[in-house]
Amino acid sequence: xxxxxxxxxxxxxxxxxxxxxxxxxxxxxxxxxxxxxxxxxxxxxxxxxxxxxxxxxxxxxxxxxxxxxxxxxxxxxxxxxxxxxxxxxxxxxxxxxxxxxxxxxxxxxxxxxxxxxxxxxxxxxxxxxxxxxxxxxxxxxxxx
Numbered sequence: 001x002x003x004x005x006x007x008x009x010x011x012x013x014x015x016x017x018x019x020x021x022x023x024x025x026x027x028x029x030x031x032x033x034x035x036x037x038x039x040x041x042x043x044x045x046x047x048x049x050x051x052x053x054x055x056x057x058x059x060x061x062x063x064x065x066x067x068x069x070x071x072x073x074x075x076x077x078x079x080x081x082x083x084x085x086x087x088x089x090x091x092x093x094x095x096x097x098x099x100x101x102x103x104x105x106x107x108x109x110x111x112x113x114x115x116x117x118x119x120x121x122x123x124x125x126x127x128x129x130x131x132x133x134x135x136x137x138x139x140x141x142x143x144x
Contacts, residue, residue: 013089049131
């Protein structure tokens with residue numbers, strides 16, 4: 001897992017506006033990485049909660065990042081229709097490979113990781129994550 005996290009922080013993905021985001025820029029933050037797709041209803045359902053949590057915990061060094069395992073057009077259309085308060089990155093082949101390396105061998109979605117500023121894996125969740133559960137995890141992470 002240490003190796004997979006190192007690969008994540010060494011990678012870079014483009015967002016829906018074509019801007020490249022190196023994961024190294026979020027080193028030292030509590031990072032919530034959510035693998036999702038526009039065709040996945042539970043993925044779409046949890047995004048408003050993720051946006052609220054991003055806004056609520058921004059000043060405590062929490063950063064959400066969505067990695068979409070989907071077509072670029074679908075992601076762009078979705079982002080225009082349902083704006084979120086965190087970057088939505090286009091996964092492509094790199095995103096698929098990262099998801100696999102981070103333990104999601106079936107590539108089932110949603111798949112969410114919470115990584116501490118020290119690069120410890122605090123949570124690895126296949127399937128939806130409730131706002132209250134994630135709130136608890138984030139509060140523990142930022143008070144460590």
